[in-house]
Amino acid sequence: MSFMQVIDLKVHYPIRGGFFNTIVDWVYAVDGIDMEFEQGKTYGLVGESGCGKSTTGKAIIGLEKITSGKILFEGEDVTRERRSRTSRFHREVQMIFQDSHSSLNPRKRIADILAEPIRNFLHLTPREESRKIGELLEIVGLPQDAKEKYPHEFSGGQKQRINIARALATHPKMIIADEPVSALDLSVQAQVLNFMKDVQREFGLTYLFISHDLGVVKHMCDTIFIMYKGRFVERGTKEDIYGNSKHLYTKRLLSSIPATTPVGREKRKRARKEFEKVYEKMIHKAFDQNGRVYDLIPVSDTHYVSAPSARELLEIGKESEMGGSR
Amino acid sequence: MLLNLCIVAIKMIYKDFGNYGANIMKLMFFLSDTYTSLKADCRKGEGFLEKDALLTVRGLHVGFRINDRFYDAVDGVSFTLKHNEILAIVGESGCGKSSLATSIIGLHHDRNVRVTGEILFGERNLLELDDEEMNKIRGAEIAMIFQDPLSALNPLMRIGDQIEEALAYHTDYTREEREEQVMRLLKQVGIPKPEQTARQFPHQLSGGMRQRVMIAMAISCKPKIIIADEPTTALDVTIQAQILDLLKELQEETGAGIILITHDLGVVAEMADRVMVMYAGEIIEEAPVQKLFMHPKHPYTRLLFHSMPQLHSKDERLHVIEGTVPSLANLPRTGCRFSHRIPWIPKEAHEKHPSFHEISKDHYVQCICWKHFYFRKGASNNAARR
Ligand SMILES: Nc1ncnc2c1ncn2[C@@H]1O[C@H](COP(=O)(O)OP(=O)(O)OP(=O)(O)O)[C@@H](O)[C@H]1O
Ligand SMILES: Nc1ncnc2c1ncn2[C@@H]1O[C@H](COP(=O)(O)OP(=O)(O)OP(=O)(O)O)[C@@H](O)[C@H]1O
Ligand code: SF4
Ligand SMILES: [Mg+2]
Numbered sequence: 164m165s166f167m168q169v170i171d172l173k174v175h176y177p178i179r180g181g182f183f184n185t186i187v188d189w190v191y192a193v194d195g196i197d198m199e200f201e202q203g204k205t206y207g208l209v210g211e212s213g214c215g216k217s218t219t220g221k222a223i224i225g226l227e228k229i230t231s232g233k234i235l236f237e238g239e240d241v242t243r244e245r246r247s248r249t250s251r252f253h254r255e256v257q258m259i260f261q262d263s264h265s266s267l268n269p270r271k272r273i274a275d276i277l278a279e280p281i282r283n284f285l286h287l288t289p290r291e292e293s294r295k296i297g298e299l300l301e302i303v304g305l306p307q308d309a310k311e312k313y314p315h316e317f318s319g320g321q322k323q324r325i326n327i328a329r330a331l332a333t334h335p336k337m338i339i340a341d342e343p344v345s346a347l348d349l350s351v352q353a354q355v356l357n358f359m360k361d362v363q364r365e366f367g368l369t370y371l372f373i374s375h376d377l378g379v380v381k382h383m384c385d386t387i388f389i390m391y392k393g394r395f396v397e398r399g400t401k402e403d404i405y406g407n408s409k410h411l412y413t414k415r416l417l418s419s420i421p422a423t424t425p426v427g428r429e430k431r432k433r434a435r436k437e438f439e440k441v442y443e444k445m446i447h448k449a450f451d452q453n454g455r456v457y458d459l460i461p462v463s464d465t466h467y468v469s470a471p472s473a474r475e476l477l478e479i480g481k482e483s484e485m486g487g488s489r
Numbered sequence: 490m491l492l493n494l495c496i497v498a499i500k501m502i503y504k505d506f507g508n509y510g511a512n513i514m515k516l517m518f519f520l521s522d523t524y525t526s527l528k529a530d531c532r533k534g535e536g537f538l539e540k541d542a543l544l545t546v547r548g549l550h551v552g553f554r555i556n557d558r559f560y561d562a563v564d565g566v567s568f569t570l571k572h573n574e575i576l577a578i579v580g581e582s583g584c585g586k587s588s589l590a591t592s593i594i595g596l597h598h599d600r601n602v603r604v605t606g607e608i609l610f611g612e613r614n615l616l617e618l619d620d621e622e623m624n625k626i627r628g629a630e631i632a633m634i635f636q637d638p639l640s641a642l643n644p645l646m647r648i649g650d651q652i653e654e655a656l657a658y659h660t661d662y663t664r665e666e667r668e669e670q671v672m673r674l675l676k677q678v679g680i681p682k683p684e685q686t687a688r689q690f691p692h693q694l695s696g697g698m699r700q701r702v703m704i705a706m707a708i709s710c711k712p713k714i715i716i717a718d719e720p721t722t723a724l725d726v727t728i729q730a731q732i733l734d735l736l737k738e739l740q741e742e743t744g745a746g747i748i749l750i751t752h753d754l755g756v757v758a759e760m761a762d763r764v765m766v767m768y769a770g771e772i773i774e775e776a777p778v779q780k781l782f783m784h785p786k787h788p789y790t791r792l793l794f795h796s797m798p799q800l801h802s803k804d805e806r807l808h809v810i811e812g813t814v815p816s817l818a819n820l821p822r823t824g825c826r827f828s829h830r831i832p833w834i835p836k837e838a839h840e841k842h843p844s845f846h847e848i849s850k851d852h853y854v855q856c857i858c859w860k861h862f863y864f865r866k867g868a869s870n871n872a873a874r875r
């Protein structure tokens with residue numbers, strides 16, 4: 164039995180417009196994905212901006228209504244229960260949101276923001292609570308006088324650290340972290356990532372780590388899902404994805420990672436543009452006749468790629484070798 | 490039904506992002522001036538092109554009021570931005586980058602903020618202009634991409650209407666031309682279905698889509714200066730590359746100067762001409778990009794490079810700079826602000842009153858401690874556990 168399972172999850176949003184504000188279109192934000200999580204592991208969710216990553220995260224913890232699909236948590240179907248605020252699921256699965264600014268209540272001081280989950284779920288004396296808040300602040304590298312302040316008095320990165328502290332406060336079993344470190348400088352980022360690994364080792368935490376930073380994802384994740392237009396195009400271990408990627412989109416992603424040296428950047432830009440052309444020519448092959456990304460088919464025990472059939476998968480892979488690999 | 494939707498929208502927005510009041514005001518200013526005489530203003534002021542400096546900042550201080558006293562988050566910053574240049578600013582989270590940027594476009598009109606010094610744009614000191622004059626410049630000549638797009642967009646208005654309204658206010662485009670313009674801009678920033686996105690509200694877009702909408706607005710008038718505060722944090726690397734290329738192309742076309750604030754050293758490496766490193770409100774190192782990456786000098790800069798997760802390394806733990814930056818009110822205002830984070834470097838190695846030295850052509854470093862700096866083995870990795 165796996166720790167958590169997401170089965171054929173779909174989230175479709177209506178778009179309203181026109182004079183009567185009727186439904187004029189649909190966004191297929193998440194369109195049939197399956198995921199399986201083991202306890203104590205870190206899963207990366209990577210993909211094009213707007214491909215449905217945040218929606219996936221929010222659907223799992225119950226902040227978005229799902230159109231269809233199921234979520235199993237420790238073997239139980241929690242698809243309904245997960246939307247209730249007092250459920251066990253709610254305490255044990257926490258989320259760090261992408262918009263650090265808007266997820267903090269502007270009228271509350273930091274001490275109260277951090278105390279809220281502690282009061283809801285842990286039962287501590289005021290002194291213990293205060294010590295706990297102090298510890299959380301220290302972990303995320305904020306000074307102790309932050310307690311008395313309001314969110315607007317912090318910079319973008321500082322607010323994100325408060326969010327992280329809040330998610331960690333109740334010792335959850337799983338954290339869905341949506342771009343948790345993209346607003347942080349490298350040193351604080353390193354501190355937070357190290358810390359996430361430490362608590363993981365100590366408490367067997369599971370992470371679903373949503374990020375655009377492929378360096379961070381490589382550092383953190385055991386298994387990686389590559390998402391594209393609401394579906395998965397590839398899924399595999401770190402080695403499968405970074406060393407042996409098969410899908411055209413994954414290759415494009417990897418070829419766009421900025422290098423960390425200014426030397427040779429003109430040449431890299433040309434290579435990137437070259438690959439872009441190959442990509443534009445080839446990408447239609449990634450979709451079936453309904454414009455939907457193909458289902459995943461296995462290439463090894465751990466590695467799955469979206470393709471019409473095993474034979475064609477190889478063909479697309481070969482042709483796309485032409486440009487870009489670095 | 491429309492009413493219903495509005496109510497739902499308002500509720501959602503209040504619940505999630507209650508603090509947008511002030512930002513809405515900013516937004517109104519920003520929007521209404523994004524398109525100031527699109528055609529006329531963009532041509533005007535060609536005179537600047539002859540001089541090298543596009544923007545000169547001198548002795549800038551930005552202070553925030555905390556319990557009846559002002560504490561400077563930007564503490565005596567001076568620099569110039571040249572034509573056709575991409576100047577990157579990197580630095581510790583909270584070191585004052587956004588405060589600096591916001592002061593350039595004059596959005597610190599608040600009695601709890603104190604801005605002093607000089608920001609010269611052409612002949613004018615931007616800090617001396619009144620609101621009306623500043624509104625003319627903002628958007629049309631100096632545009633900003635905000636770090637937090639959600640609070641800079643009007644939550645109650647569809648994306649398309651938002652861009653179009655501004656266009657209507659400032660140009661004599663016909664309705665059709667405006668609609669075309671909106672679609673063109675959205676396409677340029679890589680929004681796959683512009684028609685669909687134009688019909689959505691900000692909260693219905695993904696983080697990266699909102700960021701791109703902001704970018705579309707900022708570049709719409711081909712401003713002379715673009716201040717981009719973390720413009721690509723919510724974008725995947727392919728779209729990031731696309732957006733960065735777009736900014737470069739725009740620059741080649743207009744000769745604009747770009748101030749690029751980012752934590753992503755990869756973006757700096759791919760884009761910047763020159764880099765400034767900030768720490769605790771001050772610039773502590775400044776150099777052309779090649780020099781900074783090849784020969785970083787200041788201990789903070791060197792430690793920063795050291796913290797980067799390497800794509801090829803197998804290290805379990807990432808490097809962390811010891812200690813934390815003190816909060817604004819507790820920041821030491823004399824001597825070296827960084828010395829307590831490298832305690833293994835003896836006190837005598839620092840200058841008593843650190844000053845800026847040119848150590849090779851165009852390469853400036855604060856203080857002299859860099860001459861004595863070395864990495865301490867092993868110790869720093871434990872910082873997160875303390
Ligand atoms: N409340 C909503 N109503 C309508 N459409 C929505 C809503 N929320 C999200 N969408 C749409 O769903 C799609 C997926 O959005 P999502 O936020 O999940 O993307 P993402 O992968 O997190 O992107 P990013 O990397 O830019 O944050 C987008 O096209 C977005 O416009
Ligand atoms: N309105 C305010 N009132 C009080 N202090 C503030 C206010 N705004 C910012 N600060 C403080 O000023 C300092 C600089 O903030 P700023 O937003 O400029 O940082 P930043 O360099 O942009 O950081 P980040 O990289 O995290 O965005 C921080 O210590 C922050 O806490
Ligand atoms: S030399 Fe020492 S005092 Fe000077 S800036 Fe560097 S760390 Fe600070
Ligand atoms: Mg997102």
Ligand SMILES: [Mg+2]
Pocket residue numbers: 318319320586587588636718
């Ligand atoms: Mg900032």
